Amino acid sequence: MSRSSPATTHTDLPEFPMSRQCPYHPPAGYEELRKEGPLTRARLYDGRPAWVVTGYAETRRLLVDRRLSSDRTRPDFPVLVPRMAAAKLVALVGMDPPEHDVQRRMLIPSFTVKRVNELRPAIRRIVVERIEALLADGRREADLVPEFALPVPSTVICELLGVPYGDHEFFEEQTRRMLLATSTAEDAAAASAALTGYFDELIGAKAAAPGAGLLDDLIAERLVPGELTRDELSSIAMFLLVAGHETTANMIGLSILTLLEHPEQLARLRADEGAAPAAVEELLRFLSVADELQRVAAADIEIGGEVIREGEAVYLPNAAANRSSEAFTDPDTFDLGRGTLHHLAFGYGVHQCIGQNLARAELEIALYELATRIPELRLTEEIGRLGVKPGGSVQGILRLPVGW
Template identity: 80%
Template sequence: MTSPSPRTAHPELPEFPMSRQCPYHPPAGYAELRKDGPLARVRLYDGRVAWVVTGYAETRSLLVDPRLSSDRSRPDFPVLVPRMAAARLVALVGMDPPEHGIQRRMLIPSFTVKRINGLRPAIRRIVTQRIDDLLAEGSREADLVPGFALPVPSAVICELLGVPYEDHEFFEEQTRRMLLATSTAEEAATASGALISYFDELIEAKRTGPGTGLLDELIVDRLGTGELTHSEVASIAMFLLVAGHETTANMIGLSILTLLAHPEQFELLRSGEVAAAGAVEELLRFLSVADELQRVAAADIEIGGVVIEEGDAVYLPNAAANRSPAAFPDPDTLDVGRGTRHHLAFGYGIHQCIGQNLARAELEIALQELATRLPELRLAVPVEHLGTKPGGSVQGIVRLPVTW
């Protein structure tokens, strides 16, 4: 198969990706794309034309279609910005069967509902300690991004993986450099390399003195038996660390902001009228922070009245599917009592997020504890003053000033 050259003959096509104007709403351009049907064409940074899928049914169908490839080693695999290719986050999400299935089956036992339920006391301890620290400061105000949203999932993923939490500032900074919209490809590659080197050293240390985390299990059960190579274990560990704290940190921060911007919804959670688990599902649908699912067509696909040709780039932003009026009545309204779990916030099909049970547990505990212990929590600045993370692959905010 030959890689298609960028097609620059369509300057009238909208540019993609698109930026959010409001932290908790999708880009306005998604609704405009939907007017052209469930699939629309856009133009990437290098002039390449790509398909963007906005229809819910079409997104679900394509996410289970084996004719769409996730293999990021393909020369025709689409890249939104050069830094994302340089970041080398290829484990699981960047693979096709059978390699994808082999690695996923190794990890599934660590992310089952039963295993994550066993981790809930540790998650609650971490959340409780962060709130205790906030209250101990005595100022009745804080920035909940560095003060709560980021340290909670960082501590949790360290607990799960068996990574020393005292290294959190290092890996949080390298993750930021990998994913920051203003980072160059060289900067992203340097940050990625620093994380791989970190895990190279940690793996060697754990081979002589293993602990009890998932990384230790991979070293003993998979590396020690030859099922995985050293570099594969390091790559998997880096992916789980980055995905395990970056996405959830953004989701926690945006969830708090969204609830405080809709105080009647926050009150439903605080009063117990709506269970935390139900509120989390609606927030996952409403926010859809991991809004970058890309594929390349390995064969022609006819869908939604168009033909995706072999070699075409395809983007499936779940924020578009999760705001589809065909799937969700009044989709742009936050309703924590909506009671639906058929959203696509974690993707769908064989690549559905392996850490979804962990993310749900963290969100439920974090939001419930905040609502219970800080019932007078409110924003310290207007929503429009907060802005959004510029052009990131994971949507979020950089600060969240609150008072109580």
């Protein structure tokens, strides 16, 4: 009997999302789901059943299947945690083609490999400045989450967009209120409104006095000719700012922790800057911080011996796919020499992360510079005391106290 049978009661299903026990390993419940098959059922916080896809091949197939919708304005779109219904991150990630494709084409030129390579000297400058600040005045300890992992990508995305970095405390706090799984719907709605208002004012100011940055370019090239409305541009800017610093900040912090916990792998990175790109790919696969990709079926889909019915919720946790033995040998082993090229940390298909080239560059530079400029770096507290972000949010740690 299919697990989609009406005989299955929702109260018997495991709860989803699931939380990690170890910061750099997927929830133990993913392996339990995998034992049931590549697709199985779980229960969301409001009692709604949802498909959870743990098979690597099935995840790739579904991520390019146009019968799965990303449109967050659909009334049947699933809500993973209460605040998701209130957080208005609908640009790009919350849209379907053709609207999605129009916006993506506008932004792609700013995130190509060529453009990101032009930004590498600026990224390195930002990273080195942060490391020098850590070392100033003979300091021997720091919390690398607020003092390194967060300000590096926050500064980079501000410079790229043309957003004043002096406002970073405001938008970082609003981002936390929007994305933290434990935030209430009211908190997320208030944070979303605050950010929307901020960008509306900033767009008005830039329209009157243009500066340098992607936001200025979009005002001149898209807003003024009428290709984008002001509301649409505000939504795009908010999405780029939030996504551009939140996921990379968590990835930097968790990558540093993982390397410190695997000193032999850290030594490989420190010994050869040329190893940084491969190291980053393995870290992306191993950590999968942007987990729990969500969709809703716009039509029936047969896959993996099951039938996903129209209107049913579908979750594709890439942390499960990236630890699949069908795609990766010894997938739970962290190995910088693995040569990983086909992980799903950035998604797959039309919604593959538009900022992946920028994120790779930031990670390569940040991790190599930190490893070589502070070679004595060590964790000063037990890993169990660092705090792990709960399921339903970008995965990461709350603190990263280190000494040298």
